[in-house]
Amino acid sequence: MAKIFIVEDNPAIIQTIHDELAKWKHSVVTVNDWDYVDQEVAAASPDLILFDITLPTFDGFYWINQVRKVTQVPIIVISAADIDSNIMHAITSGADDYIMKPFSTAVLLAKIQALLRRSHEAEGGNILTWDSNHFNSLTNELTTPQGSIQLSPTESALLGILISHLDHTVTKEYLLESLWQGGKFLNDNTLNVNISRLRSKLATINMDRCLRTERGIGYRLVNNHED
Amino acid sequence: MRSYRLQHRESEHQIRHLNNQRQDQLDHIELYSHEIKNSLTGLQAAAENNDVVTSNNILQAVQQANYHLDMLLNDERLSMTSHDFNFEWISLDSLISEILKQNSTLFINHQLIPQLVELNGVQVLTDRKWFRFCINQLLSNAIKYSPNGASITLKWDTNELQIIDNGVGISSGDLPRIYDNGFSGKNGHQTTKSTGMGLYLVKKVTAQLNFSLTINSKSGQGTQAILHFPGNNIRKTKNYT
Structure with missing residues (x-):
């Protein structure tokens, strides 16, 4: 699906992120030569970049500045726990979001997907299509x-x-x-309520069967013709 | 000669004072370290007694250890006499939304919902980092003492940010001592691990910044934590939604 560039020097963290992203069919690129991070990013032309701050040669702030000269794709900063001044610094250097170590891969993934969706919409891609249905995420x-x-x-x-x-x-x-990462603060109850509302709206156009409940696990959207 | 003696006495006094402060800091570090070691011990025991440890076990221990490590770092920073406070206008709703996103896992695990009231368009002039630290502390108390599925209200009401929970509350016997360092009260002993340092640190921050802290609570009726700002450090802008 998307190509994610990870600017991080800790192999364990790279592996964890790589495995999680691979589950969602994203491809991963990492740094080969720490003297040419900006050039490697430019050559890979990724859809999103993850940035650690503490790095070999120059720090993350320097590289974010350099990278911003060649690309405007979303940047998420991975920062050591509780150094807010660093985060502010990163945001002013041109990062879009940040996550603090130790982090949950679910939260990281949610942030990545949210930013990818947003940059997709900014390019005029606010129409999501499935089967012969079109969903406009700006007008809802x-x-x-x-x-x-x-x-x-x-x-x-x-x-x-x-x-x-x-x-x-x-x-x-x-x-x-x-x-939550999109700013909608729900719990199980309010999620259930919203799912049933969505399902009854889908029912008015005979499509409620597209929204499947996998009991005890979650939900799945399928094509119209599937039974 | 006389002034030399006086100077000497003052220096001795100051050295004693600094030594006491150092001892206090060391006590705090030991307290946090103890909590972190508890989390590590839990993990070690789980790994030794089982071939497979559930991820929930690990996550909880890691979260606890990380929380106490953050406390340790902030306590250390706060003990320095010179701070690099950086005052700026802060948009309340976006700061709180950021803090909520950061705490998403805790909220979701406890099935809690934040209610945001009248935060839109409010800006306060203060130090972002320490203001954030205070909200985070008060919010983490609210989460800790709320029953699952409850709501936590974050509300702006004439010059003050209120953080209101419907949790166990604080008994009137405990209320006067909640700002003392290391005081964890009846609730702290009965529920989650508590070092009793959270409110002490928030109070310490507010003593150096431009807002004050008040806690209202009744046993069994929840707690209301209030951060109060002077009127000229508040700006209200039009609502853009």
């Missing part, structure tokens, strides 16, 4: 051959996550974490 409108429905912002965020994992079961934990 779902257009299908059977008719259109208008969703609430939370229902839209939910549907957006499910569409980007079409045919895969998305766990409740992952859904909640993604919603």
